[in-house]
Amino acid sequence: METILMTAYVLVWPVIVIGTLAVIIRAFAKDARQAKKEGRQII
Numbered sequence: 001m002e003t004i005l006m007t008a009y010v011l012v013w014p015v016i017v018i019g020t021l022a023v024i025i026r027a028f029a030k031d032a033r034q035a036k037k038e039g040r041q042i043i
Contacts, residue, residue, distance in 0.1 A: 035042040
């Protein structure tokens with residue numbers, strides 16, 4: 001039982017990281033498209 005819990009704990013972290021990275025990339029892409037549309041630099 002302890003092995004299953006440890007395995008689940010270890011496998012959850014990549015899912016959390018991928019989800020967070022996806023949110024950041026999606027927000028950056030949205031800002032980049034909006035900046036391009038308005039003709040301004042993103043940075």
